[in-house]
Amino acid sequence: xxxxxxxxxxxxxxxxxxxxxxxxxxxxxxxxxxxxxxxxxxxxxxxxxxxxxxxxxxxxxxxxxxxxxxxxxxxxxxxxxxxxxxxxxxxxxxxxxxxxxxxxxxxxxxxxxxxxxxxxxxxxxxxxxxxxxxxxxxxxxxxxxxxxxxxxxxxxxxxxxxxxxxxxxxxxxxxxxxxxxxxxxxxxxxxxxxxxxxxxxxxxxxxxxxxxxxxxxxxxxxxxxxxxxxxxxxxxxxxxxxxxxxxxxxxxxxxxxxxxxxxxxxxxxxxxxxxxxxxxxxxxxxxxxxxxxxxxxxxxxxxxxxxxxxxxxxxxxxxxxxxxxxxxxxxxxxxxxxxxxxxxxxxxxxxxxxxxxxxxxxxxxxxxxxxxxxxxxxxxxxxxxxxxxxxx
Numbered sequence: 267x268x269x270x271x272x273x274x275x276x277x278x279x280x281x282x283x284x285x286x287x288x289x290x291x292x293x294x295x296x297x298x299x300x301x302x303x304x305x306x307x308x309x310x311x312x313x314x315x316x317x318x319x320x321x322x323x324x325x326x327x328x329x330x331x332x333x334x335x336x337x338x339x340x341x342x343x344x345x346x347x348x349x350x351x352x353x354x355x356x357x358x359x360x361x362x363x364x365x366x367x368x369x370x371x372x373x374x375x376x377x378x379x380x381x382x383x384x385x386x387x388x389x390x391x392x393x394x395x396x397x398x399x400x401x402x403x404x405x406x407x408x409x410x411x412x413x414x415x416x417x418x419x420x421x422x423x424x425x426x427x428x429x430x431x432x433x434x435x436x437x438x439x440x441x442x443x444x445x446x447x448x449x450x451x452x453x454x455x456x457x458x459x460x461x462x463x464x465x466x467x468x469x470x471x472x473x474x475x476x477x478x479x480x481x482x483x484x485x486x487x488x489x490x491x492x493x494x495x496x497x498x499x500x501x502x503x504x505x506x507x508x509x510x511x512x513x514x515x516x517x518x519x520x521x522x523x524x525x526x527x528x529x530x531x532x533x534x535x536x537x538x539x540x541x542x543x544x545x546x547x548x549x550x551x552x553x554x555x556x557x558x559x560x561x562x563x564x565x566x567x568x569x570x571x572x573x574x575x576x577x578x579x580x581x582x583x584x585x586x587x588x589x590x591x592x593x594x595x596x597x598x599x600x601x602x603x604x605x606x607x608x609x610x611x612x613x614x615x616x617x618x619x620x621x622x623x624x625x626x627x628x629x630x631x632x633x634x635x636x637x638x639x640x641x642x643x644x645x646x647x648x649x650x651x652x653x654x655x656x657x658x
Contacts, residue, residue, distance in 0.1 A: 269329050270442040272485065273424050275307040275401075279314075279329035281322035284438045289349075293460050294554045297453055298438030301349055302487045304428060305330065306421065308398020311339040314364075315419060315428050316487050317353035326353055327360065337361060340388070340396065342403065343368040344430035345416045346375035350487055355380050367396060369407060371415035395422075406475065408432060410468035412461050418476075425482040431461065432472070433498050434486035444490045447497055452558070453489065454498060458505055459557035463591045466506045473502060510564040510596055512654050513542040517556055517584035518569035519549055524603035524634050525571045531640055532567070532601065535647040541654065548580035553587065560593040564654055565626075567599045567646075568614055575608035585617040592620050597653050599626040599646060605633065626650065 270278040280302040287295050301318035303326055312335065318326045330338075338361040343351055354376070358364055365388045366376065373387045390396070392407040402422040409416060411432045419428040435453035444450045462469060484492040484499075492498050514536055520526035533543045544559045560566065566588060570581030577585070581602075588595075598618060600611045611628050627646050631639045 268440075269332060272304070272426070272442070272483070272491065276421070276424060276426070277305045277333060278442055278485070278491070279303050279305050279326055279333070281318045281325035282438050282440070283319070283322060289436065293436075294552055295436050296552070296554070297436060299436040299488055300438055302485065302489075304485060305333060305335065306398060306401060306403075308401040310399030311397070312337060313340040313342055313367075313396075313398055313403060314338050314357065315342045316344055316350045316430060317341065317357055319349040320352035320356075323353035323356050327356070338364040339398075340365055340367045340403075342419055342428075343372055343376060344418060344428070344487070345413060346372050346379055347413065347431075348379065350430060351376055351380060355382060358382065358386060367405075369405070369415060369417055372417070375415055406479075408472040408475070410465045411472055412465055420479050420481075425480050427476070427479065427481045427484045427495070428486075429484060430487045432469075432486065433484055433492070433502065435489035437489040439490055442491055443493050444497070450490060451501060454501060455505065455561060456554050456558050457488070458502070459561050459591065460554055463505075463557070463561065463593060466592070466594065469502065470506045473499070473506070505561055508594055510594055510657060511542065511562045512540070512658070513544060513559070513563040514565045514567055514650060515556070515559045515563045515595075516543065516545045516567050516569060517548055517551075517581070517588075518545060519547070519571065519578045519580040520569075521571045521573075521578065524631060525569050525601075528601055528603065528629070528631060528635050528639070528643060529569050531635070532569075532643050532647065535644055536650065539647060539651045541651065546584075548578075548584055556584065557587065557591060560588060560591060560595065563593070563595055564657060565597040565599070565650055566593075566595050566623075567601060570600070570602040570610060570614065572602065572604035572608040572610045575610075576613050577602070577610045581614065582617070585614050589618050589620045595621060595623055596657065597626050597650065598623040599628055599650075601629040601631075601643070601646070603631045603633065603635070624653070626653070
């Protein structure tokens, strides 16, 4: 794959994974991804910023050979997850003089995960620097974006931030820099929603910390490079804020039409009140799209039939996802139907303990919804409408 020059003696030596459609056997990748490694050639030393997923290590090795790199002094490891660190052992084998530069927590993880011996490491602390001669690398600890050991690197002379996973996107493109901001915005928002959102408050602290740096370029470890750093920084400031939109997200599943009828009526009533509605049929939806919607919405309402005595498994997954991602949602409710009994609503509510939400009225219907059931849905709509009014 093509080597791309970023600045004099600074190169992207990334590997693009066009066909990958699932990450960590969990996260959908509709646009593939890239594993971005960077080579910095100083007047005295050479540094490699991260490596690539082991499945693509030959791409990285070939790119280094094509650049004529016969020696690497430092391998900067921002994060121990294997899509960035997995090729470090091979690079250490090819370049035996190289040292892995990272923090204590990351060092310990890499020793456990990749069996790298301790003598191959140089340990750095917050704001410490390493000189490459005419270029200086500064390391900033940014824990919990999205693992506890994460850090970023700032190339002082060129004002380039290398943030690893932070500020990235799963987006495979032949263009090195962002050319379609609308497309990248959606990819970056999906990435934030699926991976970073549980750590919203940590991200807020770390963004504040990075204000001390003058940043002209952001070169993440997934997706394209931002030569307009304000674009992604402003997006993140919006996503991590406490502001929510006048939206109701409705993850739902229906077995015999009763719950679906409730959802259809509920959506119409919400829209009549001027509330934006985003329904997700859990039997067919891309779970990443649901995660994106959770970033901004004021309210989430989970709708499920009763299976035996509990919620449908798809609704359980939606509740688990929302609880794990911990969006800034303000309100929540559960609606659904049953045949002879059960504790569907109690079980779903019990799964939402991580959400700092106000629980609104719930609606449980026996069999097909009747006149009084539609009235209960209208009452819930009115309750949501009044709650949303308090947010404006």
